[in-house]
Amino acid sequence: MDGSESFTVDHMPDPIASPEGQLDPYPWYQKMRDTAPVRYDETRECWDMFQYDDIQTVLTDFDTFSSEHDISLGNESEDSALDLGETMINRDPPEHERLRGIVDEYFQPGYLRQFEENFEELAHTQLDQILADGTEFDFASEFAAPIPAIVIGEILGIPREKREILTGVRQDGDNTQRELKEYITGLVQERKETPTDDILSEVIHATPDGKEMTAEEIYNFCALLLLAGSHTTVTLLTNAIWMFTEHDFISDVRVGAIDLDTAIEEVLRYQPSVHTVVRTATEDVALHGNTIQEGDRIVAWVGSANRDPRQFDDPETFDPERKPNPHMTFGRGIHVCLGAPLARLEARTVLRVFFDRISDVDVTTDERTPITTPTLWGLQTLPISVRT
Numbered sequence: 049m050d051g052s053e054s055f056t057v058d059h060m061p062d063p064i065a066s067p068e069g070q071l072d073p074y075p076w077y078q079k080m081r082d083t084a085p086v087r088y089d090e091t092r093e094c095w096d097m098f099q100y101d102d103i104q105t106v107l108t109d110f111d112t113f114s115s116e117h118d119i120s121l122g123n124e125s126e127d128s129a130l131d132l133g134e135t136m137i138n139r140d141p142p143e144h145e146r147l148r149g150i151v152d153e154y155f156q157p158g159y160l161r162q163f164e165e166n167f168e169e170l171a172h173t174q175l176d177q178i179l180a181d182g183t184e185f186d187f188a189s190e191f192a193a194p195i196p197a198i199v200i201g202e203i204l205g206i207p208r209e210k211r212e213i214l215t216g217v218r219q220d221g222d223n224t225q226r227e228l229k230e231y232i233t234g235l236v237q238e239r240k241e242t243p244t245d246d247i248l249s250e251v252i253h254a255t256p257d258g259k260e261m262t263a264e265e266i267y268n269f270c271a272l273l274l275l276a277g278s279h280t281t282v283t284l285l286t287n288a289i290w291m292f293t294e295h296d297f298i299s300d301v302r303v304g305a306i307d308l309d310t311a312i313e314e315v316l317r318y319q320p321s322v323h324t325v326v327r328t329a330t331e332d333v334a335l336h337g338n339t340i341q342e343g344d345r346i347v348a349w350v351g352s353a354n355r356d357p358r359q360f361d362d363p364e365t366f367d368p369e370r371k372p373n374p375h376m377t378f379g380r381g382i383h384v385c386l387g388a389p390l391a392r393l394e395a396r397t398v399l400r401v402f403f404d405r406i407s408d409v410d411v412t413t414d415e416r417t418p419i420t421t422p423t424l425w426g427l428q429t430l431p432i433s434v435r436t
């Protein structure tokens with residue numbers, strides 16, 4: 049496939065298209081794993097895959113299952129979705145290796161540790177502002193929402209005063225996309241003339257294969273980080289509080305009776321903010337009695353893999369002490385989430401600050417409204433009342 053085909057796997061399968069289905073797709077996943085682990089959906093014109101081992105194969109065999117497709121993360125029905133152009137996430141080797149190789153080392157846990165204090169301070173500032181107004185607030189929009197975009201800005205060397213450019217990415221569509229592009233293009237020019245010690249300067253001056261990244265590639269890279277790393281992480285933070293309250297683990301996690309890192313992994317497995325990863329077959333493949341044909345698109349349901357009893361004991365139980373926990377929420381293989389160490393560090397640091405200052409949390413409504421994009425899963429809001 050030549051990559052020019054547009055990416056149209058943007059509809060929910062009928063059985064989980066309702067708000068109830070999106071809040072709890074897990075009974076459907078179970079049924080599909082047991083009765084139709086690989087099936088073709090005529091409506092969405094794609095294959096769906098539900099079992100852990102099959103998904104592992106699809107994600108690791110990049111020769112047979114290509115990542116090349118146009119992509120815009122966000123809801124394609126909103127005009128606010130950003131087109132990503134060519135980035136590592138939608139390229140196969142060798143181009144993928146070139147693009148990822150430039151930045152890989154800056155997303156390793158060791159390099160990221162230097163930002164821990166910034167993240168802590170950011171979480172404190174958020175809480176100071178919120179608690180000044182009272183102890184009832186929406187955890188998702190008021191506390192969590194701005195943090196990941198500002199964190200990415202910090203890593204790229206974008207000052208906090210410019211946070212509205214970063215956090216507004218999906219709010220007013222084209223304007224924001226244009227503003228972001230203008231701003232980043234200007235910043236790239238500045239860093240070219242006067243390099244600083246941030247990732248952006250490194251990326252600009254890196255010359256793998258003797259070739260610098262083009263201005264377009266640099267902008268696409270920044271947009272990819274913002275799109276792949278903002279809402280996913282907001283949702284991880286929100287899902288953590290949702291799961292810890294719903295399963296009554298707030299106090300154990302708060303006092304350290306349950307290890308926070310281990311509990312975060314279980315949130316990622318049990319209530320992932322990403323449920324699907326998409327590939328295209330580069331040749332005919334026989335699987336479970338079906339033939340996937342060259343050029344067919346495949347939706348690999350990592351949300352289902354995470355609940356596969358062939359892989360996890362008692363998968364429908366939220367167990368914050370589960371170990372090992374080889375969930376697939378960050379994908380697998382060469383495209384495994386570049387930002388996974390960042391998302392983990394951010395979640396640990398921000399939740400630690402939250403629990404240091406908050407002694408108890410109650411969710412103040414029984415209503416749960418799901419996010420309605422096929423790429424992002426979780427709650428739109430989580431109204432809470434806290435005790436300090």
Ligand code: HEM
Binds near residue numbers: 138280320384385
């Ligand atoms: C809970 C938060 C996150 C989740 C659930 C998540 C999930 C994923 C998944 C499933 C993939 C694999 C896609 C594929 O194989 O096609 C991926 C790739 C990627 N993610 Fe994340 N992500 C998260 C946070 C982040 C953050 C914080 C960043 C960066 C700031 C980030 C940047 C990326 C990039 C650049 C890729 C492409 C890697 C490649 O193609 O080699 N993600 N992510």
